[in-house]
Amino acid sequence: MAEVIQYEEVWVNCLKIIKDNVSDQSFKTWFIPIKSVKLDNNVLTIQVPSQFFYEWLEEHYVSLLRKTIKRELGDDARLEYRIVVENSSASARPTTINLPNYNNGNSKNPEVHAPLVVSNNIKNPFIIPGLKKVNIESNLSHIYNFDSFVEGDCNRLSRSAGYAVSTKPPGATAFNPLVLYGGVGLGKTHLAQAIGNEFRQNFPNKTVLYVPSDKFTNQFIDALKNNSVNDFIHFYQLVDVLIVDDIQFLANKDKTQDIFFHIFNHLHQNGKQLVLTSDRPPRDLEGMEERLLSRFKWGLSADLQTPDFETRIAILEKKMYADGIELPREVVEFVAYNIQTNIRELEGALISLLAQASLNKTEIDLDIAKKIIKNFVKSVSREVSIDYIQKMVCEHFNIQPDKLKEKTRKRHVVQARQLSMFLAKNFTKNSLKAIGKHFGGRDHSTVIHSCQAVQNQIDTDQDFNESVKDLQKKIQMSIT
Ligand code: ADP
Numbered sequence: 001m002a003e004v005i006q007y008e009e010v011w012v013n014c015l016k017i018i019k020d021n022v023s024d025q026s027f028k029t030w031f032i033p034i035k036s037v038k039l040d041n042n043v044l045t046i047q048v049p050s051q052f053f054y055e056w057l058e059e060h061y062v063s064l065l066r067k068t069i070k071r072e073l074g075d076d077a078r079l080e081y082r083i084v085v086e087n088s089s090a091s092a093r094p095t096t097i098n099l100p101n102y103n104n105g106n107s108k109n110p111e112v113h114a115p116l117v118v119s120n121n122i123k124n125p126f127i128i129p130g131l132k133k134v135n136i137e138s139n140l141s142h143i144y145n146f147d148s149f150v151e152g153d154c155n156r157l158s159r160s161a162g163y164a165v166s167t168k169p170p171g172a173t174a175f176n177p178l179v180l181y182g183g184v185g186l187g188k189t190h191l192a193q194a195i196g197n198e199f200r201q202n203f204p205n206k207t208v209l210y211v212p213s214d215k216f217t218n219q220f221i222d223a224l225k226n227n228s229v230n231d232f233i234h235f236y237q238l239v240d241v242l243i244v245d246d247i248q249f250l251a252n253k254d255k256t257q258d259i260f261f262h263i264f265n266h267l268h269q270n271g272k273q274l275v276l277t278s279d280r281p282p283r284d285l286e287g288m289e290e291r292l293l294s295r296f297k298w299g300l301s302a303d304l305q306t307p308d309f310e311t312r313i314a315i316l317e318k319k320m321y322a323d324g325i326e327l328p329r330e331v332v333e334f335v336a337y338n339i340q341t342n343i344r345e346l347e348g349a350l351i352s353l354l355a356q357a358s359l360n361k362t363e364i365d366l367d368i369a370k371k372i373i374k375n376f377v378k379s380v381s382r383e384v385s386i387d388y389i390q391k392m393v394c395e396h397f398n399i400q401p402d403k404l405k406e407k408t409r410k411r412h413v414v415q416a417r418q419l420s421m422f423l424a425k426n427f428t429k430n431s432l433k434a435i436g437k438h439f440g441g442r443d444h445s446t447v448i449h450s451c452q453a454v455q456n457q458i459d460t461d462q463d464f465n466e467s468v469k470d471l472q473k474k475i476q477m478s479i480t
């Protein structure tokens with residue numbers, strides 16, 4: 001009985017010290033869930049909810065833990081972990097990506113012990129066959145498949161590597177991870193999802209998950225808030241093929257990168273496939289941890305380039321065929337010739353031609369096409385609204401759009417507000433006065449000041465410059 005009291009008391013004292021040394025959030029996330037279970041020969045055993053949890057503690061808090069325990073129990077004190085293993089019956093509960101959640105309540109597998117010293121090499125206890133049956137929504141759209149993906153010189157390597165990945169068992173190719181990179185609208189998302197769809201067809205019993213990296217980040221932030229980081233991790237560890245789109249948005253998000261690193265390792269070590277997309281080659285990704293970048297190099301990085309004229313024609317013809325429409329050859333060539341930058345714009349042009357044709361019940365000839373394409377290109381710069389810009393910026397900063405109109409001087413709100421004004425000035429034709437109005441009735445001098453502040457920061461702060469560029473791209477991308 002005395003012993004029971006002692007190990008609990010020791011841990012309570014340790015927690016007091018730890019609490020003063022870590023942030024509130026970290027304390028809640030990483031220390032509250034720990035249970036003290038044994039004190040024997042000056043070895044304190046603490047129980048943690050998962051393997052991941054244990055790795056995280058080892059990586060981030062091991063010296064704090066050691067010091068604290070030595071302070072409480074003397075220099076020869078040691079620490080041991082006990083890791084709780086989830087029971088496979090948790091899979092009875094179907095899970096979707098929006099709500100990672102597992103039943104960690106009643107049924108537990110036997111516990112495994114992991115002494116402190118072997119931190120990096122313990123086999124992961126989550127490989128329980130039953131767990132794989134969890135019903136995870138893949139988030140794939142069926143319209144993105146290999147049939148609808150036109151092959152050209154611009155994408156040959158990426159396409160064939162992607163195809164190989166989707167026809168072999170997970171992790172069986174050397175392309176792990178497969179990193180697909182290239183500019184906006186060149187087919188990264190299409191190809192990445194095609195891989196997922198094809199893989200699912202070939203391996204119906206395996207789990208595929210597609211997630212845009214900003215969604216991944218938001219899920220992680222929510223998990224932190226809700227104290228469900230473990231569920232989040234478990235969820236991702238169940239997947240056989242993990243596709244993360246637009247990993248450049250993980251830049252400068254240290255904690256998210258950390259968690260992604262662990263998930264990546266776990267999946268890779270267990271022979272699962274990773275497919276990542278990025279708007280630039282991994283070596284040019286800034287604000288990314290070196291160890292992540294080095295992981296990306298393990299597999300294959302393949303690029304998607306701007307399609308040449310012939311490929312652009314082939315893409316247009318494929319879309320027309322899919323939609324059951326015909327256009328004169330010269331019109332198709334005109335479009336392919338004039339819209340060169342990306343495939344998304346190419347499709348946009350085609351859609352506006354069709355819209356016009358069906359509205360006016362006319363055949364599209366070259367003259368009409370010329371007019372429409374001219375208008376189409378113009379309307380691109382007209383369509384963004386200040387509201388839309390505010391929405392995009394707020395998503396980026398993870399704040400409520402209403403905040404931009406309030407008086408608050410919180411740093412990140414001020415920054416989001418200034419940046420929105422700056423983008424509104426560059427992307428819309430609104431006057432400074434009109435812009436100010438959209439931000440809770442601020443006057444034009446405030447707008448000028450904000451634009452200057454943003455420009456100064458762009459000129460002096462490389463990271464900021466990059467994130468502004470990303471946002472600009474995002475805005476442009478969604479306009480078309
Ligand atoms: P990214 O993710 O690189 O910005 P997307 O994958 O969203 O680009 O592609 C933009 C649009 O172009 C999508 O509608 C996609 O279906 C189409 N597209 C891209 N590449 C091809 C291709 N090779 N063949 C047919 N359609 C393509």
Ligand code: MG
Pocket residue numbers: 188189190245246
């Ligand atoms: Mg994309």
